[in-house]
Each structure stands twice: as C-alpha cells, then as structure tokens.
Amino acid sequence: MSAVASEWFSTWFDSPYYHRLYQHRDHAEARAFLGRLLTHLHPKPGARLLDLACGKGRHSRYLSEQHYDVTGVDLSAQSIAYARQFAHEHLHFHVHDMRDAMPYGPFDLVLNLFTSFGYFAEEAENVVALRNAAAALRPGGKLVVDFLNTDRAIRELVAHETQTVDGIEFRLYRHFQHDFIVKEIRFEDEQGQEQCFEERVRALTQERFEEYFALAGLRLAETLGDYHLGPFDPATSPRMIFVLKK
Structure with a gap:
C-alpha cells in the first residue's frame, strides 16, 4: 500500500515549510534522550537498529556515531534524499511506508520516536504497522514507541x-x-x-496501545513518561514511551 496524495503527511512532510516551521526543535534534548535510552536498553556494540520514520536522518546519524549498524526509513522521499548524503557502510536510508512489510532486517532494536505514529485514517493500519515492526525484529529484540501522553x-x-x-x-x-x-x-x-x-494524530490512550501490542504479538516490558526516562504517570507525564519485546 503506498501513500496517496490525500494523506496529510504525504504532502506536509515533503514541504520545505514543514522543516522551516520546526527548525528550532531542541535537537540537544533529543540527543540526550537517545543517549539515556541506549544506556537504559544497552544494545550490544554493532547491534542492528532501525529508526522507523527517521525524517532527515538526524537521529539515525547520532545512533550510527554510537557504533551501531543503523537503517533509517521514512515515507518522505525528499527527507530520505537529504539523509542519504550521510550514508555509509553502517548507515543506510530507504523510502518506506511502515504499513508495508519491512524488506530490511532482522533488527535488534526498532525505534519509533517523537510521535511518529498514529497518522493513518484507518485504525487497523496502526496494528499493521506494529506487526510489520515486530516482524522486522529478531526474536528477543525490542521496539520502542515514543508517543505523546494523549490525555494530558x-x-x-x-x-x-x-x-x-x-x-x-x-x-x-x-x-x-x-x-x-x-x-x-x-x-x-x-x-x-x-x-x-x-x-x-490519533488520540491513542495507553489502553488502546496495549490492545494494539497484544494484536501485534508484542509484550510490554515497561512504560516511561518523559525523556529523562521517569516512570509514566497518566496525569502528569508529557510522554508515553513504550518498551516492547518480541
């Protein structure tokens, strides 16, 4: 299934104005979060990582600098074209719709970060995307889904x-x-x-995510609530960060 023009993300993410509006995002905070996450999950040196919905590849590049073998995929052809200038033997980028089966892998760790989920018009497509991510994991591998705390x-x-x-x-x-x-x-x-x-962005609750995970054959290991990896509090946490195991 390929994205059609009527899907908002197929036009907005390829617009130069998208990148202009969000150019001042706190990339230092994002790198600090990734560093904490890697320490917390401790994938082995040289582990295979998938950055699912990688955008222009900024975070994939950081992960690669930490000596992992990284693949970044994104729906936006223009973002991937930009990211490919940084590709090397252990850093690869591909145009890919997460609703399609993943031809790359298997991976030790799949990361879906910074609310890069829940965009699709049909709710069933969210489960399809998670099943594809699970299928791309090796047995025992982990998937991290970082989403906003919808209620807050x-x-x-x-x-x-x-x-x-x-x-x-x-x-x-x-x-x-x-x-x-x-x-x-x-x-x-x-x-x-x-x-x-x-x-x-679909207003997905913690309970709905847990239903998705069960349908995708994923086991929820823990739920974190912020980029400092504090525990999730439904009332106060800014994020819902799910750590899942295959």
Missing part, C-alpha cells in the same frame, strides 16, 4: 498561536475531532499565496 495533551491543548519563522507568520489552530488531535497550519508563502496544511 488534550487537556492542555492550545487552541491558537502564531509563530514567525524566517519572516513567515505561521498561524496554528488546534482542536480535537473524531478521535484525532488536529493542527491546522496556515500561512502566506513568499509569493503571497495562502497555504494550509494539517497534522492529524
């Missing part, structure tokens, strides 16, 4: 804000609609044309 996110949803980046005023509108947290991104491009993109 909905409770603290900021309905409207404006961010000006590189002279472009991005107007952001957020709401909860039909089981999805939706963010509309509106702005005028350099030609003065009004642009509108959308991000839609």
Whole structure:
C-alpha cells in the first residue's frame, strides 16, 4: 500500500515549510534522550537498529556515531534524499511506508520516536504497522514507541498561536475531532499565496496501545513518561514511551 496524495503527511512532510516551521526543535534534548535510552536498553556494540520514520536522518546519524549498524526509513522521499548524503557502510536510508512489510532486517532494536505514529485514517493500519515492526525484529529484540501522553495533551491543548519563522507568520489552530488531535497550519508563502496544511494524530490512550501490542504479538516490558526516562504517570507525564519485546 503506498501513500496517496490525500494523506496529510504525504504532502506536509515533503514541504520545505514543514522543516522551516520546526527548525528550532531542541535537537540537544533529543540527543540526550537517545543517549539515556541506549544506556537504559544497552544494545550490544554493532547491534542492528532501525529508526522507523527517521525524517532527515538526524537521529539515525547520532545512533550510527554510537557504533551501531543503523537503517533509517521514512515515507518522505525528499527527507530520505537529504539523509542519504550521510550514508555509509553502517548507515543506510530507504523510502518506506511502515504499513508495508519491512524488506530490511532482522533488527535488534526498532525505534519509533517523537510521535511518529498514529497518522493513518484507518485504525487497523496502526496494528499493521506494529506487526510489520515486530516482524522486522529478531526474536528477543525490542521496539520502542515514543508517543505523546494523549490525555494530558488534550487537556492542555492550545487552541491558537502564531509563530514567525524566517519572516513567515505561521498561524496554528488546534482542536480535537473524531478521535484525532488536529493542527491546522496556515500561512502566506513568499509569493503571497495562502497555504494550509494539517497534522492529524490519533488520540491513542495507553489502553488502546496495549490492545494494539497484544494484536501485534508484542509484550510490554515497561512504560516511561518523559525523556529523562521517569516512570509514566497518566496525569502528569508529557510522554508515553513504550518498551516492547518480541
């Protein structure tokens, strides 16, 4: 199954404005989180890692620097084209839809980080994606799914804000609609044309994830609640970070 144009992520993630809007993300925090996660999970030196939904490969590159054999896959052809300039013998990038069977592997560790899940219109596709990730793991391998704490996110949803980046005023509108947290991104491009993109993430609860994991044949080992790997608290944790075993 290939992504069709009507799927929001197939256009927005390939837009230069996506990368412009989010260019100020805290990459130092992300690297620190990855470092803690590797210490916590302690994959062996040279272990095979899959960065599932790797974007432009920034985190795949960091993982490779830690002496692992890393494969990064992403739906965005433009992101993978950019990432491939950094590829080498132990760092590979491929265009891949996580709803399709993984032709790479087996892996010791699969990482799906920074809310790169729950984008699909059909809920069954989430289970398909997890089954494919599980199939790409060697027996005894681990999968990490890092997702927002949906209950807290909905409770603290900021309905409207404006961010000006590189002279472009991005107007952001957020709401909860039909089981999805939706963010509309509106702005005028350099030609003065009004642009509108959308991000839609299914509001998956801890209980729903656990149902998915059971259907995918994965065992939940632990649930962490933040990028410092604190325990998950449904009321206060900013993240739901699931560590699963095959």
